Amino acid sequence: MDIDNLTIESASKGLKNKDFSAVELTEAYVKNIEEKNKDINAYLEVFDDALDIACQSDKRIQSGESGKLLGVPISIKDNILIDGHISSAGSRILESHRATYDATVVSKLKERGVVFLGRTNMDEFAMGSSTENSAYGVTLNPHDKERVSGGSSGGSSASVSMNGALASLGSDTGGSIRQPASFCGVVGLKPTYGAVSRSGLIALGSSLDQIGPITKTVKDAEILFEAIKGNDKKDSTTLENYSSKSGGKVVGVPRNILSDGVDKDVLEHFDKTLESLKKFGYEIRDIELPYKPDTALAVYYIIMPAEASTNLARFDGIRYGKKVEGGSLFEDYAKSRETGFGEETKRRIVLGTYVLSAGYYDAYYGKATSLRHSITKDLKGIFESGIDLIATPTTPSPSFKIGEKSDPISMYLEDIFTVSANLTGMPAISIPNGEVDRDGKSLPVGFQMISPHMHEKSLFDTGKDIEASI
Numbered sequence: 155m156d157i158d159n160l161t162i163e164s165a166s167k168g169l170k171n172k173d174f175s176a177v178e179l180t181e182a183y184v185k186n187i188e189e190k191n192k193d194i195n196a197y198l199e200v201f202d203d204a205l206d207i208a209c210q211s212d213k214r215i216q217s218g219e220s221g222k223l224l225g226v227p228i229s230i231k232d233n234i235l236i237d238g239h240i241s242s243a244g245s246r247i248l249e250s251h252r253a254t255y256d257a258t259v260v261s262k263l264k265e266r267g268v269v270f271l272g273r274t275n276m277d278e279f280a281m282g283s284s285t286e287n288s289a290y291g292v293t294l295n296p297h298d299k300e301r302v303s304g305g306s307s308g309g310s311s312a313s314v315s316m317n318g319a320l321a322s323l324g325s326d327t328g329g330s331i332r333q334p335a336s337f338c339g340v341v342g343l344k345p346t347y348g349a350v351s352r353s354g355l356i357a358l359g360s361s362l363d364q365i366g367p368i369t370k371t372v373k374d375a376e377i378l379f380e381a382i383k384g385n386d387k388k389d390s391t392t393l394e395n396y397s398s399k400s401g402g403k404v405v406g407v408p409r410n411i412l413s414d415g416v417d418k419d420v421l422e423h424f425d426k427t428l429e430s431l432k433k434f435g436y437e438i439r440d441i442e443l444p445y446k447p448d449t450a451l452a453v454y455y456i457i458m459p460a461e462a463s464t465n466l467a468r469f470d471g472i473r474y475g476k477k478v479e480g481g482s483l484f485e486d487y488a489k490s491r492e493t494g495f496g497e498e499t500k501r502r503i504v505l506g507t508y509v510l511s512a513g514y515y516d517a518y519y520g521k522a523t524s525l526r527h528s529i530t531k532d533l534k535g536i537f538e539s540g541i542d543l544i545a546t547p548t549t550p551s552p553s554f555k556i557g558e559k560s561d562p563i564s565m566y567l568e569d570i571f572t573v574s575a576n577l578t579g580m581p582a583i584s585i586p587n588g589e590v591d592r593d594g595k596s597l598p599v600g601f602q603m604i605s606p607h608m609h610e611k612s613l614f615d616t617g618k619d620i621e622a623s624i
């Protein structure tokens with residue numbers, strides 16, 4: 155079995171035709187993880203029940219059951235709960251936190267016979283773009299071990315890229331599925347807000363977070379998305395009438411925002427992909443975004459920390475997580491949080507608490523919220539004017555070196571093209587569109603498309619055309 159070239163699609167055919175069993179498939183992945191993970195650090199833990207679950211899936215296959223995900227081994231980001239397993243969100247404060255229930259996405263995949271191989275590394279509480287904020291060490295990029303895998307779903311993306319899983323689930327609040335997917339040369343989808351249940355996802359920014367697939371192909375992303383989507387009583391923000399829509403072939407390119415700060419090679423690949431789309435009958439139209447992307451970034455970096463500071467209040471050493479005794483209740487809280495949280499998490503809690511504080515609420519949170527509405531109106535307006543998809547590079551440059559971005563602002567700029575989809579709730583996908591040469595290594599780059607709400611089908615259709623053209 156050649157796991158380097160397997161996809162969900164081909165593996166499920168192989169399982170159905172009895173070319174190999176789910177146990178054999180799982181064993182092959184576990185072996186590869188054992189070899190590669192020592193260097194890459196994509197996995198924080200390989201689950202010891204993976205083979206038992208593969209065995210159960212084999213029994214289901216033997217009894218005649220079939221399904222695209224039956225017996226398929228995948229990895230899962232460390233902030234998505236699996237009953238009985240540790241889920242630490244990349245943080246010390248949750249290092250021994252064991253989930254007591256399954257996230258809705260997990261129970262949906264368990265029903266379909268997915269084998270969970272293990273949990274993957276991430277920036278602490280999904281705050282970051284490089285996994286350097288993980289309490290458990292950085293995840294190296296399988297394409298160049300001096301570089302980052304991206305983040306916050308860096309472990310998930312690297313696990314797929316190093317053939318340590320057929321696919322993975324990540325979470326995306328401002329780009330955390332798409333950016334690492336682009337750095338690792340895999341596909342990443344941030345679904346429409348409300349398409350996928352967030353029940354059992356350790357929250358960062360609840361109005362922005364979505365769980366989504368990280369895969370080797372667009373078809374695989376579609377298979378996983380179809381399996382995890384849907385209304386859920388446990389998440390009141392899930393949509394009641396979600397139905398995936400396809401769209402037309404007019405691609406809008408906000409040329410005015412691509413002139414500044416985007417790597418020359420990234421831009422070259424971007425233009426090449428646009429040219430090849432023309433051969434598939436697409437019309438490429440220049441558009442102007444009515445807002446500056448740095449406005450979207452500023453809005454995101456007010457709303458996200460505001461929500462994070464609220465969500466993270468529960469990690470106080472009493473209700474959840476590691477407790478450090480301080481002698482009084484207040485000191486218990488203070489010491490637990492001081493030792494349990496990393497630097498970036500603390501920065502965002504302070505920032506979020508500040509923008510929500512009585513004297514500053516209107517100036518920051520209130521203003522950011524109203525700008526968020528106008529950005530949403532602006533993007534809707536573009537789609538209503540005959541544009542079906544908005545395309546940009548996923549990130550301004552390919553993967554950077556470990557330690558290279560030492561100040562928070564340069565790290566936040568990684569999200570310049572991705573945050574708009576989260577602020578507006580629209581779906582977006584990153585598709586590998588070639589590799590650029592850096593220090594003798596080939597580094598993948600990604601092509602991002604945003605579509606109107608619920609138009610995932612449109613992203614998949616065009617994504618498959620891009621794959622076919624490369």
Ligand code: GLN
Pocket residue numbers: 280281282283305306325326327328329330331358458568569
């Ligand atoms: N890089 C962004 C941040 O640090 C995105 C994080 C995410 O999507 N979880 O907030």
